[in-house]
Amino acid sequence: MLNQVVIAGRLVANPEIITTENNKKRTLITVAVPRAYKNIDGNYETDFIPCVLWDGIAENTCEYCKKGDVIGVKGRIQTSNYEKDGKKKYSMDVIAEKISFLSSKRQEETE
Numbered sequence: 001m002l003n004q005v006v007i008a009g010r011l012v013a014n015p016e017i018i019t020t021e022n023n024k025k026r027t028l029i030t031v032a033v034p035r036a037y038k039n040i041d042g043n044y045e046t047d048f049i050p051c052v053l054w055d056g057i058a059e060n061t062c063e064y065c066k067k068g069d070v071i072g073v074k075g076r077i078q079t080s081n082y083e084k085d086g087k088k089k090y091s092m093d094v095i096a097e098k099i100s101f102l103s104s105k106r107q108e109e110t111e
Helices: 055-064 105-110
Strands: 005-011 017-019 025-038 044-054 070-084 087-103
Touching: 005 087, 017 055, 025 055, 044 055, 044 070, 055 087
Parallel strands: 044 087
Antiparallel strands: 005 025, 005 070, 017 025, 025 044, 070 087
């Protein structure tokens, strides 16, 4: 079996470190990835993909990346479920195993 995903897109917000109860570092990011085709109205739609980064990957991403930077994420999909207001809800996240810093918005503005 194989559970692997690779995405490239822009960060929608500045990443921030969260320290868990177990003293692990975690960062939750959302990567905006435009689709390769236009919708019926002639516009490109964008998918907003939630990603979870742990420990060293989380710290490096927070240190070197800002909102608007283009990054690559290699990881796996993880699903979970929970109950809210008596209804079962499902979520899906990309658990990052590697982050590639592809381009900085600051670099693009100076070029």
